Amino acid sequence: MTPLEPESKVIALPKPDTTRGIPVMTALKHRASVRDFETIDLTLEDISDLLWAANGINRPEEGKRTAPSAQNAQDVDLYVFSKDAIFLYNASKHQLELVAKGDHRNILAGRQTEVLKAPLIILIVSDVSRFRSGENELRQLWGHIDGGMVAQNILIFCASEGFQARPRAWMDHSQIKEVLKLSESQYPVLNIPISGKK
Numbered sequence: 001m002t003p004l005e006p007e008s009k010v011i012a013l014p015k016p017d018t019t020r021g022i023p024v025m026t027a028l029k030h031r032a033s034v035r036d037f038e039t040i041d042l043t044l045e046d047i048s049d050l051l052w053a054a055n056g057i058n059r060p061e062e063g064k065r066t067a068p069s070a071q072n073a074q075d076v077d078l079y080v081f082s083k084d085a086i087f088l089y090n091a092s093k094h095q096l097e098l099v100a101k102g103d104h105r106n107i108l109a110g111r112q113t114e115v116l117k118a119p120l121i122i123l124i125v126s127d128v129s130r131f132r133s134g135e136n137e138l139r140q141l142w143g144h145i146d147g148g149m150v151a152q153n154i155l156i157f158c159a160s161e162g163f164q165a166r167p168r169a170w171m172d173h174s175q176i177k178e179v180l181k182l183s184e185s186q187y188p189v190l191n192i193p194i195s196g197k198k
């Protein structure tokens, strides 16, 4: 059973386990993009730790995150696409909030349908309106760099846990915009299908 029930509008995530994982150097040794995904669900604890590692709040007194961001704009949002629904990660409350019911992973997979074996796909979106200054071109550049930082946190966490992952730029931007009701300033950066490992 998936731990992300779409009947709940809000899913409180367990407290992140910051003692989890293997040495960073060993995780880096294992990091690789997987093509042949397993179909193994992550537990709610796994999802909680994954999202916190990705872009959670690690310094609550300052409200700062595990991933850096230009101008500390904290422009990156994470959407979790499961077989049942799409959720938005609210880092300050460390909870998932329902965005849409149903399996919408196909708008991320496109022709690479093999990634649909992965039970979860994380979509990284930058909202460039959160930068205090900068022309649009520069904001987009920073947004994509910030998204890349979050992606690498996810990939290293997955490597540490033996989870399968692959960063992907391909996705259907117009359908994503429609389903997620993104504003003009929100840009999908990368998506990362993830499976647990046997």
Ligand SMILES: Cc1cc2nc3c(=O)[nH]c(=O)nc-3n(C[C@H](O)[C@H](O)[C@H](O)COP(=O)(O)O)c2cc1C
Pocket (backbone or CB within 6 Å): 031, 032, 033, 034, 112, 166, 167, 168, 169, 170
């Ligand atoms: C910015 C970026 C975009 C990528 N887009 C895709 C993609 O759309 N589809 C895909 O299958 N792999 C994609 N990849 C994964 C690369 O193909 C993969 O990282 C590369 O082959 C190197 O393999 P490794 O990650 O195992 O070292 C992307 C990687 C990056 C960094």
